[in-house]
Amino acid sequence: MYIKVNRKELAIKYFEEGYNCSQAVVLAFKDLVKDPENLVKIAAPFGGGLSRMRETCGAVSGMVLVMGNLFGYDTPETGDKKHELYENTQVLLRIFEKKYGSLTCRVLRGMTQIHDDSTPTKRDENFYKTTPCSELVGGAAEILDEFLTSKKN
Numbered sequence: 001m002y003i004k005v006n007r008k009e010l011a012i013k014y015f016e017e018g019y020n021c022s023q024a025v026v027l028a029f030k031d032l033v034k035d036p037e038n039l040v041k042i043a044a045p046f047g048g049g050l051s052r053m054r055e056t057c058g059a060v061s062g063m064v065l066v067m068g069n070l071f072g073y074d075t076p077e078t079g080d081k082k083h084e085l086y087e088n089t090q091v092l093l094r095i096f097e098k099k100y101g102s103l104t105c106r107v108l109r110g111m112t113q114i115h116d117d118s119t120p121t122k123r124d125e126n127f128y129k130t131t132p133c134s135e136l137v138g139g140a141a142e143i144l145d146e147f148l149t150s151k152k153n
Contacts, residue, residue: 004149005031011059011141012134018123020047021137025062028141032148033069049105052116057105059133059140063092066144088147095143100136108136 007028015024022043030036045051046061067089073081097103106114109131121127128134 005145007145008138008142011062012138015134015137016128020044021058021133022046022062022065024137025059025140025144026065029066029144029148033066035069039065039069048116048120052118052120054106054109054111054114054116055104057096057103057108057136057140059136060093060096060103062137063096063140063144064089067092070148092143092147096140099139099143100132108132 005028011024011028014027015021019027019040020043023040023046026033026036026039026043030040033039043058043062043065046056046065047058049055049057050061067085071085071088073085093103100108102108106112
């Protein structure tokens with residue numbers, strides 16, 4: 001039985017507790033994924049646009065990790081299963097990109113530097129007020145939740 005959960009709110013809550021953007025999205029789906037504790041560890045270096053390199057948004061990476069966990073394959077696969085996974089993931093990425101304007105962390109955050117220091121940003125009230133990250137994390141979870149809900153119907 002599928003219980004409707006507000007995954008957007010869950011993802012924002014986890015992010016504001018201190019999990020990185022990728023982990024927060026993954027945690028919002030912990031009741032659905034296989035081995036959630038391990039997946040959260042795997043998501044750890046994806047925060048900050050790939051370890052603060054400001055490349056692919058960590059919230060986007062979290063969506064992709066959940067997709068892989070739920071619909072991925074573990075054999076050499078070149079056929080329909082790979083095609084379907086890629087196609088569905090691209091749909092999610094396009095929705096996110098259309099809604100927020102990019103898939104890239106630095107663009108989403110209005111940053112001009114290409115790569116950032118590896119030292120995590122201090123999470124304080126000002127951080128949450130001045131970055132779009134909570135909205136991006138919540139939006140990614142909402143987009144993925146809408147997709148998964150449509151798959152169940």
